[in-house]
Amino acid sequence: MNKQKSTLLKVLSFVQSVLASLVGIQSNKKREEDFNEGGLERMIYVGLGTLVLFVIIVVTAVNSALPS
Amino acid sequence: MYFRTWQRLSSVVLGLVFAPAAMADWGLNMPVGITEVSQSIFELHMLIFWICVWIGVVVFGVMFYSIFKHRKSKGAVASKFHESLGLELLWTAIPTVILIAMAVPATSVLIQMYDTTNSDVDIKITGHQWKWQYDYLGEDVGFFSNLTTTTDEIYNRTEKGENYLEEVDNHVVVPTGKKIRFLITSNDVIHAWWLPEIAVKKDAIPGYINESWALIPEGEEGLYRGKCAELCGVQHGFMPIVLEAVTADEYQAWLDDQRAGKVAEAAAALGDFSYDELMVEGAEVYARSCAGCHGTEGQGMGTIFPALAGSPIALNDMAGHIDIVINGKPGTAMQSFTAQLSDVQIAAVITFERNAWGNDTGETVTPQMIIDAKK
Structure with missing residues (x-):
């Protein structure tokens, strides 16, 4: 149970780091944590997922703004 | 000495305060235009302009106040910190919100500008070095529009006329109260068909057709002048545009005249x-x-x-x-x-x-x- 919780927290932490990279703001402490804990592959996966999500949001926003 | 400095500063401040009136006199601002789209563009332009003015006032106000209030002669010491997450978030969030707030009306106007559907009149405009060709699609009417300013005026051998370099032999005639679609292209180099009063400015590119449109309201009949807005060669300044807005009945009569003229010309x-x-x-x-x-x-x-x-x-x-x-x-x-x-x-x-x-x-x-x- 605790292990599951820990994994979920890690994923959330990755997501937070990726979102922070999108806006270009991250605390020093968090950046060091990201580098020390490694997990480059996971970071790339989360980054790609976020990119796809961003594209979907943009496409949806444009389609909703354009007259049908 | 101080009196003179203050006098100069006052002049600058007064000049800035009364800038809009001064700009109107000099014609520095863009025209409001006669169509709904041109008015929307003008309103958007002014909205963005004032947002930028207030951003400038706030940013420079804080900056100059800080420089003055915390000057070295008063013993101010610069703080030394590496990062401030809260501050960074704030100065990222505020511009983001402002940009989104600006994007909403801008998108609305852009959608309005690009809606070329359901037109009543379609005119193909072709740029040539250095004249415009107009073809009224489906009407069997077409002609070239040439500059009529004489070379004597151009080379200062005679006095320049009222519409110097803004006059042509054949006006592009359009009806008021009807949606007109312009299909703009070029036969040689890149030109741009620009008529400020109806807020149409489109590149004329060889091999491409760009679209734009205008609906001139009834009651706005008259002559409107524009020009090529893309440097297109040695006589770029010699290919003006003169649009003549007439009532729908006058437009129909004009089309009939054009067709009759063509037949008469062939017989001649x-x-x-x-x-x-x-x-x-x-x-x-x-x-x-x-x-x-x-x-x-x-x-x-x-x-x-x-x-x-x-x-x-x-x-x-x-x-x-x-x-x-x-x-x-x-x-x-x-x-x-x-x-x-x-x-x-x-x-x-x-x-x-x-x-x-x-x-x-x-x-x-x-x-x-x-x-x-x-x-």
């Missing part, structure tokens, strides 16, 4: 023309369509536009002379005039070129010879 080509008639007509056509490149006295211009006075082709080779006017000369700036001039006009201008400026060949080129050469 089969008639007889004297040497003198062709010379008079030819001089007019030459001044309008040829003098820009070949010179008012047929003297040419540099190595690009050859002289016609004393030219072998104008003195000897009549068939070649007719051919080059009808078909143009590939690889040179000499374009085909078949679509631009009627058979009578082509015959007249060639007759003129073969008998003016000492080219006294005494030869007459008839419209029938042009019809035969085109076969």
Whole structure:
């Protein structure tokens, strides 16, 4: 149970780091944590997922703004 | 000394305060225009302008206040910190919110501008060096629009007219109260069809068709002037646009006149023309369509536009002379005039070129010879 919780927290932490990279703001402490804990592959996966999500949001926003 | 400094500062402040009035006098701001779209664009422009002004006032206000309040002579010491997450988030979030707030009305206006559907009148506009061609799609009406400002005005040999470089022989006539779609392209280089009063400014690109539209409200009949807005060669400034907005009934009558004129022109080509008639007509056509490149006295211009006075082709080779006017000369700036001039006009201008400026060949080129050469 605790292990599951820990994994979920890690994923959330990755997501937070990726979102922070999108806006270009991250605390020093968090950046060091990201580098020390490694997990480059996971970071790339989360980054790609976020990119796809961003594209979907943009496409949806444009389609909703354009007259049908 | 201090009095003078304050006097100067006051002048600057007063100048800034009354800037809008001053700008209106100088005509620095963009025109409001006559269409709904042009007014939306103007309102958007002013909204963004004032947002930028207030951002400037706040940012520079805080900056100058801080510089003054925390100056070194008062013992201020700079704080030294590496990062401030809260502050960074704040200065990222505020511009993001402002940009989104600006994007909403901007998107709305853009969608309005690009909605070229359900048009009542379709006009294809083709840019040429250096004139505009208008074709009313589905109406069998089309013509070229040439600058009518004389070369004497251009070269300061006479006083410049009221509409200097903003006058043409054929206006692009459109009805008010109808949605007009413009299909804009080019025959040679990139031009841009720009008419500020209806907020249309579109590049005319060879091989592409750009679209735009305008709906001029009823009651706004009149003449509106524009120009090419893309540097397109040595006579870029000599291809103005004159749009004539008329009522729907007047527009219909104008279309009928244009069609009748075309039929009459074709019939006229089969008639007889004297040497003198062709010379008079030819001089007019030459001044309008040829003098820009070949010179008012047929003297040419540099190595690009050859002289016609004393030219072998104008003195000897009549068939070649007719051919080059009808078909143009590939690889040179000499374009085909078949679509631009009627058979009578082509015959007249060639007759003129073969008998003016000492080219006294005494030869007459008839419209029938042009019809035969085109076969």
